[in-house]
Amino acid sequence: MPKDWFEWHDLYNTEPRMQQRLQLVRESLSKSLDACPAGIIRVVSVCAGDGRDLLGTLSNHPRSKDVYARLIELNPKLVERGRAAIESAGLGKQIEFINGDATISSNYIGVVPADIVIVCGVFGHLADEAELRSLLRNLSFLCKKGSFIIWTRRYRGRANGISYFENVRKVLREAAFEEVSFKLTLTKDVGVGTHRYLSEGSALPKDQQLFVFFDLPTE
Numbered sequence: 102m103p104k105d106w107f108e109w110h111d112l113y114n115t116e117p118r119m120q121q122r123l124q125l126v127r128e129s130l131s132k133s134l135d136a137c138p139a140g141i142i143r144v145v146s147v148c149a150g151d152g153r154d155l156l157g158t159l160s161n162h163p164r165s166k167d168v169y170a171r172l173i174e175l176n177p178k179l180v181e182r183g184r185a186a187i188e189s190a191g192l193g194k195q196i197e198f199i200n201g202d203a204t205i206s207s208n209y210i211g212v213v214p215a216d217i218v219i220v221c222g223v224f225g226h227l228a229d230e231a232e233l234r235s236l237l238r239n240l241s242f243l244c245k246k247g248s249f250i251i252w253t254r255r256y257r258g259r260a261n262g263i264s265y266f267e268n269v270r271k272v273l274r275e276a277a278f279e280e281v282s283f284k285l286t287l288t289k290d291v292g293v294g295t296h297r298y299l300s301e302g303s304a305l306p307k308d309q310q311l312f313v314f315f316d317l318p319t320e
């Protein structure tokens with residue numbers, strides 16, 4: 102098991118499920134960017150890791166110049182690597198990489214409502230379904246009507262008699278997120294979903310905790 106989240110990212114070099122997951126996330130991001138109306142596209146990444154999903158997508162996307170993004174990540178070594186990648190891609194004026202706590206609402210001031218919210222590697226680190234429902238309610242602070250959210254969930258058994266993937270899809274439906282796509286990796290053990298928010302967003306509160314992340318480097 103990786104000893105920390107920096108080491109966890111090494112799994113992208115060796116694990117087919119991680120490589121396929123990344124590929125699917127980038128495809129979802131690319132399609133979501135395609136679907137955004139003309140003008141600025143605001144993107145936030147919650148618990149962003151080193152940002153390779155968004156940065157890899159922007160490297161060859163026709164809308165990349167329209168993107169203004171904020172990535173929020175707690176691990177300073179991942180942020181440092183992400184910032185270096187942003188600089189070498191010449192995206193420093195458009196992408197901020199914040200070394201901070203993605204669970205706190207104030208860290209989203211100025212970039213929300215977002216057109217695209219990336220919540221990859223988060224749903225598997227919530228205590229239970231009630232916490233997932235609470236996070237989805239709080240996504241109304243980051244989203245507006247029509248915002249995309251892109252999420253991942255690893256298969257780890259069943260909840261409420263259905264697989265964890267199916268449970269997340271059900272809870273999303275009930276929380277006013279409409280499914281745009283859902284794909285499994287070829288390894289069949291990671292799901293990648295894109296959903297659209299159907300309700301109106303709400304004003305971002307100050308210093309509110311949006312969710313609690315169980316900080317174990319497993320996924």
Ligand SMILES: C[S@@+](CC[C@H](N)C(=O)[O-])C[C@H]1O[C@@H](n2cnc3c(N)ncnc32)[C@H](O)[C@@H]1O
Pocket residue numbers: 106147148149150151173174175176179201202203204220221222223314316319320
């Ligand atoms: C499963 S990894 C996912 C990383 C990235 N989204 C990806 O899919 O490659 C979870 C990440 O959340 C970060 N993290 C954990 N708690 C956090 C918090 N409160 N605020 C910001 N990042 C956090 C970890 O450091 C880790 O990089």
